[in-house]
Amino acid sequence: xxxxxxxxxxxxxxxxxxxxxxxxxxxxxxxxxxxxxxxxxxxxxxxxxxxxxxxxxxxxxxxxxxxxxxxxxxxxxxxxxxxxxxxxxxxxxxxxxxxxxxxxxxxxxxxxxxxxxxxxxxxxxxxxxxxxxxxxxxxxxxxxxxxxxxxxxxxxxxxxxxxxxxxxxxxxxxxxxxxxxxxxxxxxxxxxxxxxxxxxxxxxxxxxxxxxxxxxxxxxxxxxxxxxxxxxxxxxxxxxxxxxxxxxxxxxxxxxxxxxxxxxxxxxxxxxxxxxxxxxxxxxxxxxxxxxxxxxxxxxxxxxxxxxxxxxxxxxxxxxxxxxxxxxxxxxxxxxxxxxxxxxxxxxxxxxxxxxxxxxxxxxxxxxxxxxxxxxxxxxxxxxxxxxxxxxxxxxxxxxxxxxxxxxxxxxxxxxxxxxxxxxxxxxxxxxxxxxxxxxxxxxxxxxxxxxxxxxxxxxxxxxxxxxxxxxxxxxxxxxxxxxxxxxxxxxxxxxxxxxxxxxxxxxxxxxxxxxxxxxxxxxx
Numbered sequence: 001x002x003x004x005x006x007x008x009x010x011x012x013x014x015x016x017x018x019x020x021x022x023x024x025x026x027x028x029x030x031x032x033x034x035x036x037x038x039x040x041x042x043x044x045x046x047x048x049x050x051x052x053x054x055x056x057x058x059x060x061x062x063x064x065x066x067x068x069x070x071x072x073x074x075x076x077x078x079x080x081x082x083x084x085x086x087x088x089x090x091x092x093x094x095x096x097x098x099x100x101x102x103x104x105x106x107x108x109x110x111x112x113x114x115x116x117x118x119x120x121x122x123x124x125x126x127x128x129x130x131x132x133x134x135x136x137x138x139x140x141x142x143x144x145x146x147x148x149x150x151x152x153x154x155x156x157x158x159x160x161x162x163x164x165x166x167x168x169x170x171x172x173x174x175x176x177x178x179x180x181x182x183x184x185x186x187x188x189x190x191x192x193x194x195x196x197x198x199x200x201x202x203x204x205x206x207x208x209x210x211x212x213x214x215x216x217x218x219x220x221x222x223x224x225x226x227x228x229x230x231x232x233x234x235x236x237x238x239x240x241x242x243x244x245x246x247x248x249x250x251x252x253x254x255x256x257x258x259x260x261x262x263x264x265x266x267x268x269x270x271x272x273x274x275x276x277x278x279x280x281x282x283x284x285x286x287x288x289x290x291x292x293x294x295x296x297x298x299x300x301x302x303x304x305x306x307x308x309x310x311x312x313x314x315x316x317x318x319x320x321x322x323x324x325x326x327x328x329x330x331x332x333x334x335x336x337x338x339x340x341x342x343x344x345x346x347x348x349x350x351x352x353x354x355x356x357x358x359x360x361x362x363x364x365x366x367x368x369x370x371x372x373x374x375x376x377x378x379x380x381x382x383x384x385x386x387x388x389x390x391x392x393x394x395x396x397x398x399x400x401x402x403x404x405x406x407x408x409x410x411x412x413x414x415x416x417x418x419x420x421x422x423x424x425x426x427x428x429x430x431x432x433x434x435x436x437x438x439x440x441x442x443x444x445x446x447x448x449x450x451x452x453x454x455x456x457x458x459x460x461x462x463x464x465x466x467x468x469x470x471x472x473x474x475x476x477x478x479x480x481x482x483x484x485x486x487x488x489x490x491x492x493x494x495x496x497x498x499x500x501x502x503x504x505x506x507x508x509x510x511x512x513x514x515x516x517x518x519x520x521x522x523x524x525x
Contacts, residue, residue, distance in 0.1 A: 006066070007066060009102070010062045010065035010066035011062070013065060014058070014059065016058045017054075017056075019108075020054045020055035020058065023112055054104065054107075054108040054111070058108060061101030061104065061105065064101060222483070222503060222518070223518055224521050224522055224523060224525075225520070225522075227255075227267075227523070228504060228520060228521050228522040229249040229251055229253060229522050230249070230522065231249050232500075232501060233249050233487065233504060233505070233506055234249060234274075234275070234487040235248035235278050235487075235488045236489065236499075236500050236506065237278055237280055237490060238491070238492060238493065239284065240282075242259070242493025242494070243260055243493075244257060244258060244259065245257040245490075245498065245506065245519075246268065246278040246279075247278065247506060247520075248275035248277060248289065248291070248488075249275055249504075250274045252274060253269075254267070254270070254271075254278050254289045255267055255268060256268045256304075257506070257520055264520070267304070268287065269289060271290075271293050272291070272293035273292035273293040274291055275289060275290075276290050276292065277289065277318070277320055279322075281327050282323075283327060284301075285300065285301055286299065286307065287301055288321060288330060290318035290321040290332060291318060292318070292335075294334075295309055295310070295311055296321060296342065297309050298310070310330075314336070315334040315340060315352070316334045316335030316336040318333070319333050319335060319361050320360065320361065320362050322365040323344075324365050325365075325367060328343070328344055328345060328369070329342065329343065329350065329365070329369060331374075333359075333361065333363040335360075337356035337357055337358055337359060338353065338356070338360070339354075339372070339374050339382075341384075341386045350386075351389030353389060355394065356376040356382065357376070357380070358376045358377045358378045359376060360374050360375070360376050361375060362374065362403055362405040364405040364407050365386070366407045367407060367411045370385065370386065371392070372384045373405050373407070373416075374405075375397065375402025375405055377400075379398035379399055379401060380395075380396055381395055381396075381397035397424065397426070398418035398420050400443070401419045402417070402418050403417055403418065403419065404417035405447075408449065408470075409453045411428075412428050412429055413425060413428060413434065414428055417445070417446070417447045417458055418443070421440045421441060421442065421443065422436055422437070422438055423436065423437035423447060423456070423458055423468070424436055425470075436473065437458070437473050439466060440458065440466065442461035442463070442485070444459075445461055445485070445487050446458070446488055446489050447459075448489050448490050448491055449470075450491045454470055454471065455467055455469065455476065456468040456470050457491060459486035459487065459488065460485070461486075463480060463484055463485055463486060464478055465478070465479040465480075465486055467511070476512075477512060479513070481503070483501065483502065485501055485502045486500070487500060495511045496508050496509060496511050497509040498519070504522025505518050505520065505521050505522050506519045
């Protein structure tokens with residue numbers, strides 16, 4: 001029983017030792033060796049030395065109690081009889097030493113409580129020589145205002161890539177980077193932030209004289225038009241007759257443009273959140289649009305009337321949409337990783353294909369309308385039989401997310417673009433990489449094939465658009481409007497290239513290379 005009491009005391013004394021060590025660790029400047037060398041130099045040094053000594057004494061006491069080397073307790077001498085005068089209980093060991101190792105932990109506990117909750121805790125610490133003072137507890141000192149300096153000449157801000165979009169779930173650190181940046185939907189007017197009481201800033205010296213050449217003059221202002229998009233253009237589609245363009249934007253608007261007349265025909269509709277995709281139906285009379293609000297809307301081109309709304313429900317926002325050539329099926333990729341096949345005529349879901357682990361960022365339907373390819377933000381590619389709803393193949397196609405996908409005319413090949421800056425041509429019979437198109441220095445966000453299938457177009461977050469030879473993989477032309485990231489691309493009927501991007505404009509570029517023109521400008525800021 002007495003042995004158990006000693007071991008309990010050992011645990012208690014050890015706990016006090018650890019508490020003292022923890023307190024020493026939290027003391028300001030506890031790692032300054034100069035304080036240990038001169039423990040009486042100031043109050044802080046004395047506290048540090050005292051608690052460190054108490055921790056060492058308590059640790060020693062815990063060891064002695066555990067080993068039973070501090071008996072100091074009533075007990076019988078060895079060999080004494082159990083009855084008679086000689087059986088008297090006698091005290092053995094060193095009771096005074098035992099008392100010391102019991103008293104020190106108790107005093108240490110009292111010191112800890114006093115040091116933690118004493119009234120002097122409101123005062124500042126006295127730092128060791130060479131240590132910075134705690135300015136947080138010091139009262140602010142009056143400081144004269146800094147001398148006035150001439151304001152610098154206004155310079156137009158350079159385009160900045162907007163923050164990343166929100167994904168349903170972010171891939172782990174081992175996975176590639178998440179969804180590439182797209183500008184957020186228009187934010188409300190900025191409000192004045194709450195004021196915070198801060199000490200006045202110290203006076204600043206006048207700037208040194210300029211020793212380098214001044215920055216070049218800002219780029220000339222871009223043209224605007226009142227009916228243009230008010231935010232980034234993230235999708236472009238050209239009608240079958242080549243006379244109209246449909247665009248989708250992060251301003252939530254879907255717009256229909258007349259290429260020949262260079263005018264806006266109408267605002268075709270608006271989504272509740274960022275618009276992502278806008279596609280002409282094969283009949284030339286309807287369109288399907290989709291966005292982050294999770295809705296796929298079948299619209300009438302003549303007046304924008306809503307014919308049907310396909311709601312994705314818990315499958316989340318629609319990141320991409322593709323339509324079969326006969327206009328009977330639609331395939332959508334969603335934030336939750338689901339791929340949904342829709343029966344357009346019936347207005348219902350045909351299949352929900354929950355195969356991806358991460359957000360689906362690209363989809364495409366084969367020319368015969370029986371298969372679809374999908375890519376997600378982890379670089380995984382999947383091939384589906386959309387009639388039966390079966391997965392045909394899954395493979396890791398890119399090191400980062402896949403943000404563009406198209407089938408070739410033969411249906412046996414597909415092209416994908418990615419956040420790893422590469423564009424790859426795949427053989428869908430062997431699932432081997434056939435060719436790679438390299439040159440971009442940023443995420444390849446969208447790709448498009450020319451009507452004859454001989455040229456491939458791509459746009460990137462590096463701010464450039466490029467045209468490639470499908471036969472050789474060589475770059476034919478590069479276009480750089482120097483206006484920030486480009487998000488959307490399409491071939492016009494005459495073979496020229498159409499692009500849209502961060503600057504809200506739709507541009508037309510010559511097929512062989514050269515300077516582009518603003519076809520439809522963005523709205524004034």
